[in-house]
Amino acid sequence: MMKLTFLGTSSGTPTRHRNVSGLAVQTVLGADWVLIDCGEGTQHRVLQTPLSLNDLAAVCITHVHGDHCYGLPGLLASAGMNKRTKPLKLIAPLPVWQWFEATRALTDLHLPYEVEHVNLDGPSLVYEVPGVCIESHALLHRVPSHAYRVQVETRRVRLKADALRAIGLPPGPAWRALQTGEDVPFNGDVLRSADYTDAQVEAVAAVMGGxxxxxxxxxxxxxxxxxxxxxxxxxxDALDKVGPGPMHSSARLLAEFAQAVEVPNLILTHFSARHQNEEGMAALMAETQACYSGHAFLANDLDVYELDGAGHVTVTRA
Known part of the structure; x- marks a missing residue:
């Protein structure tokens, strides 16, 4: 029901194998996708995927720090040069919008489509289309930072075929009409769609934090x-040495929280360069598994995670 493609998993600066923050979110409901954070170089990562900037519906920026937003002007400019014309939502704290507007003015950037800013100082529901809604949630960082909860809901309608056969209505256009919600005349009566269909609703939700x-x-x-x-x-250990100044999380803090709220799947990302070797990544995973009994993953750039309707996660490694 939901597919997540990691476009960057490094903290602060890119490294040889990891770009800075970017995460593409797709759903089963269509080609439209949402980008969460857009660090420098994000558009280069997009080129390594099947994603199209013409299908990008919204960009959600968690906070104004450069490793989460410096790629935004270039990505939007490239979308325009690729003949994008449909409007785009930019969901972001006000400083991100102010910086983008200044960059657009000072670099003579003219976009052939509208960019609509959705500020994060109002209601938590920041994006809603049929079947998909996104809420923002405030976090604690050196500047205002947010998480985004993405919920996807699908509705499947199944006909009560045995009941229709029992009254003598053969398969055909009337069946299709009932399945799409239309009432159908039959033998001087009206068959109500609600009486001959069952609706099954599946919903999944994922929370992506800044x-x-x-x-x-x-x-x-x-x-x-x-x-x-x-x-x-x-x-x-590294966080204890660095101290509280950077205002980041450790694997242990995160794992203890995930265990407490019983979230069944946990993906760690935004790794300091000091941990980006085999020993460092093993230490992050060991710390996580010591506190968390669910399914834990360490994200790599261009990994693709799929969350199905039953809440199971599968990963395709880059």
Whole structure:
């Protein structure tokens, strides 16, 4: 029901194998997709995927720090040069919008489509189309930072075929009409669609966090969610040495929270360069598994994770 493609998993600066933050979210409901964060070089990663900038419906920026937004002007400019014309929503804190507007003015950037800013100081529901809604949730960082909860809902309508056969209505156009919600005349009566169909609704939710020193702020966001994607910039030992100044999370802090709220799937990302070797990644995973009994993953650039209607996660490694 939901597909996540990691376009960047490094904290602060890109490294040889990891770009800075970017995450593409697709659903089963169509070609439209949403980008969460857009660090420098994100558009280069997009070129390595089947994603099209013409299908990009919204960009959600978690906060104004450059490793989460410096790729935005270039990506939007490329979309325009590729003949995009349909409007785009930019869901972001006000400083991101102010910076983008200044960049657009000072670099003579003319886009052939409208960019609509959705500020994050109002209601938490920031994006809604049939079957998909996105809520924002405030986090704790050196600047205002947010997480996004994405919920996808599908509705399948099944005909009560045995009941229709029992009254003598053969398969055909009338069956299709009933399945799409139309009432159908039959033998001087009217067959109500609601009487001859069953609707099955499936819903899944994933929470994608920005930089955050306090995972517990996502307690409400994680209710009934099947997946949490969150930064784990440091191991706990490294965070203790760095101190509270950067206002990031450790793998242990994150794992303890995920265990407490019983979220069944956890993807760690936004790794400090100091941990981006075999030993460092093993330490992050060991720290996570010591505190968390669910399904834990360490994201790599261009990994694709799929969340199905039953809440199960599968991964295709790049």
């Amino acid at each position: 930089d955050n020193a306090e995972p517990a702020l996502l307690r409400d966001a994680c209710k009934s969610a099947q997946l949490l994607v969150h930064e784990a910039t440091f191991t706990q």
